[in-house]
Amino acid sequence: MTRIAVGGFLHETNTFAPTKATFADFQHGGGWPAMTEGADVLKVMRRINVGLAGFVDAADANGWGLIPTIACGASPSAHVTEDAFERIVTVMVDGIAAAGPLDAVYLDLHGAMVTEHLDDGEGEILRRVRGVIGKNVPLVVSLDLHANVTPEMVAHADALIAYRTYPHVDMAETGRACARHLALLLKTRQPLAKAFRQLPFLIAISWQCTNDFPTKGIYDKLAALESDAVPTLSFAPGFPAADFHDCGPSVFAYGVTQDDADRAADAIVKLIESHEDDFDGKIWSPDEGIRHAMELAKSATKPIIIADTQDNPGAGGDSDTTGMLRALVRNKASAATGVIYDPVSAKAAHAAGVGTTVTLSLGGKSGIPGDEPYTETFIVEKLSDGRFVAPGPYYGGREMEMGPSAALRIGDVRVVVSSHKAQLADQAMYRYVGIEPTEQAILVNKSSVHFRADFEPIAEKLMICAAPGAMPADTATLPWTRLRPGIRLKPNGPAFNPPSR
Structure with a gap:
């Protein structure tokens, strides 16, 4: 053998x-x-x-x-x-x-x-x-x-x-x-x-x-x-x-x-x-992107889906920044977003119970410049132990373990909060806390591209927004120090020159 x-x-x-x-x-x-x-x-x-x-x-x-x-x-x-x-x-x-x-x-x-x-x-x-x-x-x-x-x-x-x-x-x-x-x-x-x-x-x-x-x-x-x-x-x-x-x-x-x-x-x-x-394309600011999505949603028959690309946990983000959530609330959007990784807030939601209100300092704990916890009062709509199967094309039937999780609501914005982080690349990552993704006007996913495998079929339009996060959409903005000399920092961008010592 x-x-x-x-x-x-x-x-x-x-x-x-x-x-x-x-x-x-x-x-x-x-x-x-x-x-x-x-x-x-x-x-x-x-x-x-x-x-x-x-x-x-x-x-x-x-x-x-x-x-x-x-x-x-x-x-x-x-x-x-x-x-x-x-x-x-x-x-x-x-x-x-x-x-x-x-x-x-x-x-x-x-x-x-x-x-x-x-x-x-x-x-x-x-x-x-x-x-x-x-x-x-x-x-x-x-x-x-x-x-x-x-x-x-x-x-x-x-x-x-x-x-x-x-x-x-x-x-x-x-x-x-x-x-x-x-x-x-x-x-x-x-x-x-x-x-x-x-x-x-x-x-x-x-x-x-x-x-x-x-x-x-x-x-x-x-x-x-x-x-x-x-x-x-x-x-x-x-x-x-x-x-x-x-x-x-x-x-x-x-x-x-x-x-x-x-x-x-x-x-x-x-x-x-x-x-x-x-190898380039349109990136929206949070408010610009949300307002455009809201306008599109008025005549759409399916969700407008936005990638919160700079806080993608599939690219090193902590999945806890609040820039896109703030823009949704600020613009009075009807939407769902996730997954925000915050074990402390998830625990507090479980302690409070379904149907109660709870004041949280949600997310914003990874120290990203321009980001901070979002302190507001939320309604606890649904709780979960975080165990479910993700059957979509990317996860391919994996058993997920997101830890104690909750669906929170502020205004008409629903937020998935978890105790472990994973890229939101499967519709089940909304459904496990009672949010039906196909019924939302706007979805904001902490992902860059992987979400498209399961979400593109239910999307009216896909967009990319750049709120503060660990993975800049523009690679030339990263503080490089050790690349090989001469490589361009983006397509048609500046060539890297090692800093003088």
Whole structure:
């Protein structure tokens, strides 16, 4: 039987964000399944939209024997603590070392992890795994579309394969793609040539959506370039909030010959660079956006849906800023918004009970400049223990654990408040506290793009607003200090010059 060690360790690091990722955050998961080790990994990682789950399904079909190590993820945030990284990687690497003779290793990683002690978390993981398995055992890795791929990652892996959708509805499919590629390597026993290119400008996450031009066309072309000569080709637009040398978009190809790999990679790079002007769009201020949404809602038959993009917990925000809530109330909108992460307020709402009024200092606790707690009196409309299933295309049936939660109302604005944070990317994240999203005039979601997978079908119009938050919609406004010299801070933006010491 073919024996393959597997594991997963995912984190998207915003080095400008207010809160670090601790070991406890990975134990909980925060939108990812809770941490599992050993045989439990294969029980949890099935029939959900996660790379490792897709690989497990394909391994079963191929009759492969899997040796699971550890699987975990945490909500995007600032750096992964050294303690968390070392504890998790030790379990993974020791598990691989103890597995005995292996035919291959598959890992489900993010590709944009920065730790307290390492710029390139995934490069270090792959270096340690390669040190255990030797140079001849195939090592294949699935990556997030937002990976900031580094030369070390490319050097240590036989193949890196990135998601192709944002919203990420193909995470499990990417795991299956890794299985297909690994089957090829096991059959031919021949390594493939690698080509790796880094692009010359950062791309804000709001303009990476693969439902839209130009990204959709780029991925269509990328798929068309794959062949027997180029079994896999990836474009990672990158996560543009990690202040280190290799932050940014990249292309990586694997070919039967070096010329095959180089030609495919260069063709995609040329296409991406030709669309530099198109990676941009309209961003509304909070009041401007709310007033426009209210006007649209007068004749709409479906909700107007706004992305509160700068407080997206899927990009390192704490999901607790109040700028959009204030704009909704100030403009007397009829709307629902969420999820505001505030365990203290959620606890107070539970203590007060349904139907009561409660005065809270809601949200605003992460220290974002221009933001502060919103002190007002709210009506408690519904309470929840925070446990529910998110069946939409992004979460893909994951069991969610948001902790004690509440639906609060002020005027005609309803607010989802939780005790754990996760990106509002599923309609169930309103319904679990009794708010029916399809019946709202306006929805304001703390998300950038992932919400579109489940909300686009019920939306009259989608908009993006920028209230104060940890993930600026304009990447050129971040206080960069360590990028590689010359990379443009946004499409057609200024080139980065390292500050003089």
